[in-house]
Amino acid sequence: MSHRVISGTAKGRRLKLVPGDSTRPIMDRAKEALFNIIGMDIYDAVMVDLFAGTGAVGIEALSRGAERVLFTDTDRMAIKTIQENLQATGLADSADVQRVDAFSLLAKPPDDDYDFIYVAPPQYKGLWKRTLETLEANPAWIPEGTQVIVQIDPHEKEDLALTRLTATDERRYGKTLLWFFVAQQPDSPEADNSPSEDA
16 A cells, blocks of 8 residues: 655655554545645644554645644554654654543643644544544634544544534545534534535
């Protein structure tokens, strides 16, 4: 399986995979589509790559001009792989890699104003739902305008009762569903959480 940086300063660099089957790397097709949708908003942005695995999404963001990315994972081998991939791409100086539980992190005040929060947890454990609910419970992480992107298997999708995060788009690529949310004030007239149509 091809696993590489698609565009930017580290274009073409191969990324190592995490040994074993504890992670699910995003396919290049879905990753390219993701950043085509984000577009120039990634430039100078600050991102959290939760459940980061290989770090492929955050590394792609840095390669394309993001200012800083916080990578988190609880798996020791994932953290080692992220650090090696950052060194190989020359992007380590703009990265913060933490071996930390995502929910423990999100229960604390954020250390920065994050523009993007990428959520790609292990499948079929409901962790994506718990992540969105944790973000809603600690709104300091999701001030107005923050974009939250969830990567799940399409079969995992279900509607949630959210007050701050509004679904804006979704794209399906084989067994990968990218679901886009934006943070809004609860009393905002745009904060309509009616289910979006499948792409």
